[in-house]
Amino acid sequence: MKPILLALLACLTLEAQAPRLDERTVRAHLAFLADDVLEGRGTGQRGGELAVRYLETQLQALGLAPANGASYRQKVALAGLRLEPAASSLRFEGPQGVLTPALGDELALGAAAPEVLLPVDAPLVFVGHGIADGHRDDYKGLDVRGRILVMLVGDRKNGPPLPLCCEAENYEGRWTYKFEEARRRGAAGALLIHTDASAGYGWAVVRNSWSQERFQRAGSGQPGAVQGWLTEAAARRLFALAGQELPALIAGADALTFQPVPLALRARGTVRSTVRSLEQWNVAGLLRGRDPQRARELVIFSAHWDHFGKGADGAIYAGAVDNATGCAGVLAIAKALALKPPARSVLFFFPCAEEQGLLGSAAYVEAPLRPLARTRLVINLESLNVVGPTRDIGLLGSSEPALLKLCVKAAAASGLVLTPPKADPAGLCFRSDHFPFAKAGVPALSPGFSLDGGWDYLGDKATAQAKAAAFMTRYHRPTDRYNPAWNLEGMLQQLRFALELGRLAATAP
């Protein structure tokens, strides 16, 4: 064949492949990011540094522009606190005796600000759901300054929902809100009562994350205050010590007429922590839009790069599903889109410290690299499907009608149907990086995000569903590891949908 024909053929082949997502790319990034060499991509750990370096190198290799001046990085200042369990304890003293819950097994404990030594000596008050949002007020004017609030997690019934896809859910049910409200009211601290149902995960998840180094944004803490969780069993004994019954208190807490219940108990003890200041990095690369006018506007693809890193016992929390899958997906989408840029610009964004409370994405929303007002859509990829192909795809996040229309189109183009909105008892709507954007009014979704599957799988549904549900036993544990035998067809479907949705949003008039 003549060289010119060969060159033409090569061009045509390249063009035909231009927008495609290929499994090899996804699998290669996934296997690398979940590898032990990255030591679980921990916040403030060497493995996290390696992940950041890898991501910025990939963006550079794809020909994307640095999104922060000459840099692919955006600095996020954090404080790290690690509890010293041997030097920390908390006991509850009442007229009928003393209760000292076992640290780790029954009590998760920490300081609410980066303080090395926090002495605790304060009375306790049960404030039900601890919500005050204009719709319900669990405080009823009680001045809780100087007291430690004991609260339930979750409130599925009586709150005003945000405009999100998930039904019957509100932010005031989230544990992060509980601590924020305690801070706003100047309480001496907050202790949350854990149940599997209200938290959305077992005690092991709480114990794991609170026994590691925990992080907060620099300057965001509440000096002098204690924070923690109690198991349901420990809470029951605590209330019994105060002459109260937990089931009765829980039953009364849903009513809008709920009144706070002062407990005849004082919490006394010491919280000792190792404290450090550190810098972490969001990573972001920009694909400039083809249309000079619309290139000022952008669509964001995001996926958090961090997981829990190396634990105190040396175990590696590889975070293969959570969230090497999402990062691999965003890199594969970047590769596909870079070959054929849409009219608007596209930002490929890897926030840090998601597992620490969405800290990286919250920092971006506070100081965006491109104006939020010109950000049309955020598509966040989180814990994708490694079980098998499905008939449907679920949405979590914003529910504007115009956005849902685009989602219907994208689903049709990728051979999927949209799962109708369903209840979200685990509060996933508030548990990934789309949320800080949605809260700031930017349409934002985590399509396909689910911890326990629940999709309409093709083929042997029961087996696929059982495999998906089994992830709950690996979630946030060292066993969330990559398996080369994973069937990535379902993940590729999710990525095709995300790519199509992003392309529609980046080209629509």
Ligand SMILES: [Zn+2]
């Ligand atoms: Zn995650």
